[in-house]
Amino acid sequence: MAQLWGGRFTKETDRNVYLFNASVDFDKRLYKQDIEGSIAHATMLGKQGIITESEKDQIIKGLGNIKAMVEDGSLEISDKYEDIHSFVEATLTEMIGEAGKKLHTGRSRNDQVALDMKLYVRDEIAETDALLKELQEVLYRIMSENLDTFMPGFTHMQKAQPVTLAHHIGAYFEMFIRDRSRLADIKKRMNTCPLGSGALAGTTYPLDREYTAELLGFDAPTGNSMDSVSDRDYVIEFLDALSIIMMHLSRFSEEIITWNSNEYRFVEIDDGFSTGSSIMPQKKNPDIAELVRGKTGRVYGALIGMLTVMKGIPLAYNKDIQEDKEGTFDAIDTVKECLAMFTGMADTMRFRKDVMEESAKKGFTNATDAADYLVKKGMPFRDAHSVIGRLVLSCIEKGKSIDEMELAELKDICPMFDEDIYEAVSLETCVERRLTIGAPGQAVMEKTLTAYRTYLDA
């Protein structure tokens, strides 16, 4: 047990209390950010003449050594320290002596941990964004290879109208565009520096907060020192963005699981991304997609957990805030792993174009187009809807699709049908004539893809 605050106490902390209170077990993952922030603080203390040039140099060199030693494994972050801040400061003092004791001048662990967490979330926003982009690259490739792969589009899980695989995958591409822009928004809003807020009320030292903010790549220092040390909005916003990413991945997983089923057979997940059964030799299961769908729960849990932690916290710092870490770390690890796994699975998945196309031909996905055909011949849409409804009923009785009906059979239902009906309700026509912005017609999809390429290259 090594504590920074023993002076006022006459008795050792109870061992179990110490363990309950300590956070080093999990906040050790902030060592890099803690050292980065400490180097900026020391640099500023030196510039302002609050510590000497030589003290500043010793501190910065010592901190650099600690980072290198932690990374090469020669220095272990031991649980003998209460938290990562205590570890870094105590190790520094052990290594460089007196100067190490001056690092914490004009600083509190409250602004220190607020800074560490912000630096960490900012780094993780960048990593999450990069993983999303990799997934988008894979989706882009699948789309560009499947502009004319017809498949049924569904509503209510019932065949609705024909689309293409490129169009269907494009829907997810759009979701991930929004996810990435959400991350960018959060970064913009959170990019202010809490360092220099002290415990809650600033300090009497002439700290240059603008300078440290700039050194650490922030847009500006935070505006209110009490808010600075107790604000975790950016953690909540990040968890919210991560939850939405998981919601998207989970929907996508659900579709892949369905498409991979024996009944659909739209896709085949690669052997490298499937698992078998211990009893049923024939099985090849979509466990990866199922796990991504399942892990969504713990990320939502972290968001609700953090909202709940913060809801009763009076100003300013309270120890409850230490609970911002474990759930957030778990959520970040989970999302990054899910993104990497999902991308690999999507990249190696085989699409059975023939099965998709056969499926699109069945289930009257061209019924709307048959109604539109009559509308173009002058019938009001509501009447055309009713005529085609009767046609579908007759098709079902005869076990035929619309295009399998003889012209005489069609004319029986409505004399306005002519030879050109067959072309009008073919799968190709149904898709290719859908040329409104955002529709599956190849000509618009090509434009959409060009825009996606520009987006990815920006």
Ligand code: ARG
């Ligand atoms: N481990 C603490 C946390 O994560 C660091 C800040 C401690 N501050 C304090 N006044 N006890 O929030």
